[in-house]
Amino acid sequence: MIDIMGIDFINRVAKTSFILSLIQFPFTAVYWSFQNASGIFIGCLWGAANILLIKYIITGLLTPKPSSSKRKMLILGFIKFPLLYGIGFLLLEIGYFSAISLLIGFTIIFLVALLKALGIYLIDNKIINTELPNRYNRSSIK
Amino acid sequence: MDVGTALGFGLPLGVGIAAIGSGLGLGRAVGSAMEAMGRQPEAAGKIQTGMIIGAAFIEALTIYALVAVFVLLAKL
Numbered sequence: 001m002i003d004i005m006g007i008d009f010i011n012r013v014a015k016t017s018f019i020l021s022l023i024q025f026p027f028t029a030v031y032w033s034f035q036n037a038s039g040i041f042i043g044c045l046w047g048a049a050n051i052l053l054i055k056y057i058i059t060g061l062l063t064p065k066p067s068s069s070k071r072k073m074l075i076l077g078f079i080k081f082p083l084l085y086g087i088g089f090l091l092l093e094i095g096y097f098s099a100i101s102l103l104i105g106f107t108i109i110f111l112v113a114l115l116k117a118l119g120i121y122l123i124d125n126k127i128i129n130t131e132l133p134n135r136y137n138r139s140s141i142k
Numbered sequence: 143m144d145v146g147t148a149l150g151f152g153l154p155l156g157v158g159i160a161a162i163g164s165g166l167g168l169g170r171a172v173g174s175a176m177e178a179m180g181r182q183p184e185a186a187g188k189i190q191t192g193m194i195i196g197a198a199f200i201e202a203l204t205i206y207a208l209v210a211v212f213v214l215l216a217k218l
Contacts, residue, residue, distance in 0.1 A: 003187055006187040006191060013195075050198060059190065088205065100213075110202060
């Protein structure tokens with residue numbers, strides 16, 4: 001049985017957010033502005049990188065591994081804390097992307113996580129029926 | 143006191159309070175998750191996922207505070 005809320009959930013959330021930010025890009029660029037579209041896209045990449053690095057650091061620290069992974073942890077920690085925040089600071093400081101668009105992009109990943117978790121909850125508790133009607137059910141065909 | 147001075151005092155104070163709140167929240171969340179994983183090692187995967195998402199949510203709040211400060215700094 002696949003563990004739907006396992007650690008792979010985070011990878012799926014990051015992937016969905018990335019796809020969502022790609023889909024929004026042309027629409028936002030046309031109806032709002034190119035700067036804001038790219039701001040949302042970069043904000044989403046920032047959020048995805050943030051959550052994926054947290055995942056790698058936590059799973060790396062919690063699972064017992066040989067000492068060679070310590071260097072990897074140090075590198076990941078360096079990327080996560082000074083570098084990622086530094087990039088975020090620079091993005092805001094440069095002022096090319098509006099802070100609002102970066103925030104919208106950064107929030108996409110949390111919305112996706114929330115909606116995915118809500119969907120799993122609704123399906124698990126049978127509030128939403130995902131079974132196919134009888135006419136599509138292969139077992140009912142004789 | 144004019145608006146500029148008030149913002150000059152308030153903005154760093156606001157980010158500081160956000161960072162303290164975020165630190166306390168993260169500490170509590172991760173501590174509880176570790177405790178839960180110790181009690182139920184078979185559910186470690188699910189607990190880890192919840193903890194990571196929770197940590198990201200808490201961290202995001204501090205980043206929101208930082209961005210709000212940048213937006214308000216532009217008005218100084």
